Amino acid sequence: VTFSYTIDATVHTITRVRIAIMGKKTIRDLGEFGAIDRIKKLLPTADNVVEGIGDDCAVVRVGAQLLLLSCDASIEGVHFDQAYMPPKEIGWKAATAALSDIAAMGGTAKFALVTLAAPSTTEETLIEALFQGIAEAATACGAVVVGGDMTSNPSGIILDISVIGEPTKDGRYLTRSGAQPGDLLAVTGHPGESAAGLHAFQRNNEAPALQAAHCIPTARIAEGQYFASHTDVHAMLDSSDGLLQDAAHIAKASDLGLNIDSAKLPISSTLQEYARAQDVTPESYALNGGEDYELIIALAPQDAEKRIAEFNKTFDIRLNIVGTFTDAHTKVLVDGAPTKTQGYQHFQTPD
Amino acid sequence: VTFSYTIDATVHTITRVRIAIMGKKTIRDLGEFGAIDRIKKLLPTADNVVEGIGDDCAVVRVGAQLLLLSCDASIEGVHFDQAYMPPKEIGWKAATAALSDIAAMGGTAKFALVTLAAPSTTEETLIEALFQGIAEAATACGAVVVGGDMTSNPSGIILDISVIGEPTKDGRYLTRSGAQPGDLLAVTGHPGESAAGLHAFQRNNEAPALQAAHCIPTARIAEGQYFASHTDVHAMLDSSDGLLQDAAHIAKASDLGLNIDSAKLPISSTLQEYARAQDVTPESYALNGGEDYELIIALAPQDAEKRIAEFNKTFDIRLNIVGTFTDAHTKVLVDGAPTKTQGYQHFQTPD
Numbered sequence: 196v197t198f199s200y201t202i203d204a205t206v207h208t209i210t211r212v213r214i215a216i217m218g219k220k221t222i223r224d225l226g227e228f229g230a231i232d233r234i235k236k237l238l239p240t241a242d243n244v245v246e247g248i249g250d251d252c253a254v255v256r257v258g259a260q261l262l263l264l265s266c267d268a269s270i271e272g273v274h275f276d277q278a279y280m281p282p283k284e285i286g287w288k289a290a291t292a293a294l295s296d297i298a299a300m301g302g303t304a305k306f307a308l309v310t311l312a313a314p315s316t317t318e319e320t321l322i323e324a325l326f327q328g329i330a331e332a333a334t335a336c337g338a339v340v341v342g343g344d345m346t347s348n349p350s351g352i353i354l355d356i357s358v359i360g361e362p363t364k365d366g367r368y369l370t371r372s373g374a375q376p377g378d379l380l381a382v383t384g385h386p387g388e389s390a391a392g393l394h395a396f397q398r399n400n401e402a403p404a405l406q407a408a409h410c411i412p413t414a415r416i417a418e419g420q421y422f423a424s425h426t427d428v429h430a431m432l433d434s435s436d437g438l439l440q441d442a443a444h445i446a447k448a449s450d451l452g453l454n455i456d457s458a459k460l461p462i463s464s465t466l467q468e469y470a471r472a473q474d475v476t477p478e479s480y481a482l483n484g485g486e487d488y489e490l491i492i493a494l495a496p497q498d499a500e501k502r503i504a505e506f507n508k509t510f511d512i513r514l515n516i517v518g519t520f521t522d523a524h525t526k527v528l529v530d531g532a533p534t535k536t537q538g539y540q541h542f543q544t545p546d
Numbered sequence: 547v548t549f550s551y552t553i554d555a556t557v558h559t560i561t562r563v564r565i566a567i568m569g570k571k572t573i574r575d576l577g578e579f580g581a582i583d584r585i586k587k588l589l590p591t592a593d594n595v596v597e598g599i600g601d602d603c604a605v606v607r608v609g610a611q612l613l614l615l616s617c618d619a620s621i622e623g624v625h626f627d628q629a630y631m632p633p634k635e636i637g638w639k640a641a642t643a644a645l646s647d648i649a650a651m652g653g654t655a656k657f658a659l660v661t662l663a664a665p666s667t668t669e670e671t672l673i674e675a676l677f678q679g680i681a682e683a684a685t686a687c688g689a690v691v692v693g694g695d696m697t698s699n700p701s702g703i704i705l706d707i708s709v710i711g712e713p714t715k716d717g718r719y720l721t722r723s724g725a726q727p728g729d730l731l732a733v734t735g736h737p738g739e740s741a742a743g744l745h746a747f748q749r750n751n752e753a754p755a756l757q758a759a760h761c762i763p764t765a766r767i768a769e770g771q772y773f774a775s776h777t778d779v780h781a782m783l784d785s786s787d788g789l790l791q792d793a794a795h796i797a798k799a800s801d802l803g804l805n806i807d808s809a810k811l812p813i814s815s816t817l818q819e820y821a822r823a824q825d826v827t828p829e830s831y832a833l834n835g836g837e838d839y840e841l842i843i844a845l846a847p848q849d850a851e852k853r854i855a856e857f858n859k860t861f862d863i864r865l866n867i868v869g870t871f872t873d874a875h876t877k878v879l880v881d882g883a884p885t886k887t888q889g890y891q892h893f894q895t896p897d
Contacts, residue, residue: 222673223666227696233670234677241690243656253692255657257712260611266659266708268695273663305594306606308617310661310706312624315574319584322573326585339592341604345578346619350701355661357617357708361608 249448250370251299251432252360263360263368265296271351279396282321284410286328289354292435294336294414295488297360299433300368301423304338304416310355312348325354336416362423369423369431374449374493378429380518381503383418383489383510385463386438387477390484391470400473404465412488418510419490427495427502434489439482439534441491442518443527449493452523455482457530461515482529493520600799601721602650602783603711614711614719616647622702630747633672635761637679640705643786645687645765646839648711650784651719652774655689655767661706663699676705687767713774720774720782725800725844729780731869732854734769734840734861736814737789738828741835742821751824755816763839769861770841778846778853785840790833790885792842793869794878800844803874806833808881812866833880844871 222230235248245261246254252263269275269289277285290307297304309329313322326340333340338358362368385408392409395402415433422428430445439455446453460481470477489512494502499516506514527534573581586599596612597605603614620626620640628636641658648655660680664673677691684691689709713719736759743760746753766784773779781800785792790806797804811832821828845853850867857865878885 220670221667222664222670222696225670230670230673230696233674237674237677238681238691239685240692244690244692248691248693253657253659255692255710257613257656257710258611260609262608262613262710264657264659264693264708264710266661266693266695266706268661268663268697268704268706270663270697270699272700273698305608306604306615308604308615308708310617310619312619312621312704313573316572319571319573319576319581322581323584323588326588330589334590339595340589340599341591341595341606342599342615342617344617344619344706345573345581346621347624348621348704349623353619353663353699353704355617355619355695355706357615357659359606359608359613359615359710 246370251296252302254300254362254368261362261366263297263300263302263362264357265293266355266357267293267296268353268355270353277352280410282324283328285352286325286354287332287411288328290329290332290356291412291414291488292486293356293358294332294338294416295433295435297336297358298415298419299431299490300362300370301419301431302360302362302368303420304333304336304358304360306359307333307338307340308357309340309343310346310353311343312346312353314349314351315347317352325352329354329356332414336414363420365424367423369428371430371432371445371448374430374445374451374520375495376451376520376522377496378493378520379496379499379516380442380453380455380491380520381494381514381516382434382438382461382491383415383514384487384512385461385466386434386487386489387480387482387484388463388466389486391466391480394473395469402465402469405469409486412486414488415490415512418506418512421506421509422490422492425502427498428492429495430493432491434487434491435485437483437485438491438517439527439529445491445493446520446527447525449520450524452521452526452528453518454521454528454531455518457482459515459517461513461517597721602647603653605651605719612713612717614648614651614653614713615708616644617706617708618644618647619704619706621704628703631761633675634679636703637676637705638683638762641680641683641707642763642765642839643837644707644709645683645689645767646784646786648687648709649766649770650782650841651713651721652770652782653711653713653719654771655684655687655709655711657692657710658684658689659708660691660694661697661704662694663697663704665700665702666698668703676703680705680707683765687765714771716775718774720779722781722783722796722799725781725796725802725871726846727802727871727873728847729844729871730847730850730867731793731804731806731842731871732845732865732867733785733789733812733842734766734865735838735863736812736817737785737838737840738831738833738835739814739817740837742817742831745824746820753816753820756820760837763837765839766841766863769857769863772857772860773841773843776853778849779843780846781844783842785838785842786836788834788836789842789868790878790880796842796844797871797878798876800871801875803872803877803879804869805872805879805882806869808833810866810868812864812868
């Protein structure tokens with residue numbers, strides 16, 4: 196039995212290698228976003244799909260009810276490493292990443308489904324800790340875990356979390372498109388801290404605040420709802436792939452250009468000190484570091500100061516202006532100079 | 547960097563081995579269903595959760611709307627092997643497995659989210675074929691793919707598909723509980739064919755009909771809705787883990803016993819011939835083989851013949867009585883003799 200398998204597998208491998216030599220495109224060539232674009236073209240849609248593939252959540256209609264739907268996978272060795280992340284934090288972060296997609300539309304999180312794949316040698320206590328982290332993150336966002344799937348997976352732990360939410364009462368939600376020329380680019384919190392925290396783990400540096408930013412981020416549900424309920428906020432997403440790349444997503448979806456003023460990046464003294472000690476500019480962390488799950492918005496310039504003052508009075512975190520959307524199509528600038536987005540994109544780094 | 551990782555990973559491994567020696571429980575000890583029971587106790591619930599963890603779908607309320615939610619993962623090397631399954635069929639079957647959970651409650655399938663994890667060397671055409679299979683299975687069930695997540699995974703292809711549905715118009719849906727003593731156990735189609743098809747692939751036997759049953763099963767959406775709309779059907783699930791084990795789930799959830807009459811198992815001539823050639827009883831395939839995605843119901847004995855005649859006139863597949871639910875608690879019998887359920891359970895076979 197095993198032998199006939201092996202032959203088949205080898206033939207298959209040889210075929211794959213031959214195809215690669217002949218120049219067949221892989222998803223590494225396409226990149227995560229290129230692959231999503233291709234698949235989007237392939238899939239049928241329907242009248243009850245209000246927003247399909249391409250935003251943080253899908254928006255769909257069931258009866259009279261609008262729903263927000265999203266899912267997010269966390270894979271051992273790709274998204275996290277048990278060497279530095281305890282299971283409860285792995286669960287918390289996996290759930291937060293999914294719940295942040297609801298925040299990024301300004302919605303209310305309601306339910307979560309959890310798929311867990313793990314080696315059969317995984318200890319029961321580890322599984323329980325994963326689910327404790329998931330449950331705490333869900334509870335913090337007002338959501339409840341209602342089901343899922345459990346399966347064996349010899350190569351490591353995988354969590355895939357689906358979230359179901361709804362828009363706030365007036366039915367308003369925010370997408371990536373809708374930014375206007377002249378809108379201000381604003382971001383909550385301190386982007387870049389999560390990436391610096393990961394760097395600290397990888398180099399065995401001590402940086403507890405940054406490491407906590409990496410392991411136990413917060414989904415900005417209440418802040419997202421605040422933005423969705425104010426019509427001077429025109430577009431929104433969460434900073435999962437890095438401020439520069441994510442802000443560029445808004446610009447692209449809104450058919451605009453963008454200029455980021457690096458002097459305005461909200462860099463904490465902690466990040467400043469850490470970056471200096473590592474001989475890196477803190478701005479590179481703030482622009483390119485992913486997994487902060489802060490909110491990035493396009494804000495009408497009129498009365499922007501008033502909006503920011505009100506936000507800062509209402510919430511524990513700060514909202515800061517870091518750039519401007521321009522009508523110069525497709526160009527993303529930092530301090531007026533062209534730049535290449537360097538945030539995270541799956542498939543474009545070696546496995 | 548790599549070196550410090552390696553040290554951490556080694557320490558971690560040593561710790562895990564030590565814990566195993568000291569007798570810490572793993573999920574292999576608990577089994578899939580034991581692990582789910584443990585997690586269920588750990589998780590909070592909420593008023594808007596009508597049916598939580600433990601059935602084919604969760605049933606939740608958003609506003610006035612009832613929703614059915616479920617997810618199902620398919621992992622290369624665990625659930626499928628590219629050596630014998632082309633990517634389009636992998637996609638079809640992964641989506642069908644998830645959609646079958648909606649069928650098992652008697653619901654209408656509406657939307658699907660697809661998480662795809664794959665090595666970055668995966669060809670674009672393979673990804674497209676996976677999604678073509680997913681889209682065709684969704685379309686066949688009246689559902690539409692509205693979003694998902696794509697991520698790299700060096701160890702192989704993983705599909706995790708979440709489905710969102712709703713009960714049929716009168717709001718009725720069927721769960722695993724609700725069977726009454728004296729109810730008849732009935733099943734659609736030909737359980738056991740999928741397992742025989744897998745066996746044929748593994749032995750390099752030719753058995754195209756059985757192999758097709760394994761690779762391109764059908765989610766019985768219309769049949770499930772029919773059962774949910776008739777009050778003489780008391781309980782339902784789909785045969786994903788094997789008729790015997792799945793029927794025992796109904797018995798357990800309904801606090802009943804069960805006797806299966808093996809002479810009544812609907813064994814096709816194809817399965818009969820294949821099993822005979824392999825020197826196996828066809829009944830063992832029909833009782834223990836999983837992944838058929840047929841529907842298993844508890845049917846009131848009054849007018850059962852009329853119900854079956856109507857079903858068989860309405861649908862292309864046959865409904866057959868194969869046993870009786872009894873009030874003898876917890877005992878699952880085949881031909882009156884105690885038996886051990888032998889269907890598939892994750893974590894209880896070596897990885």
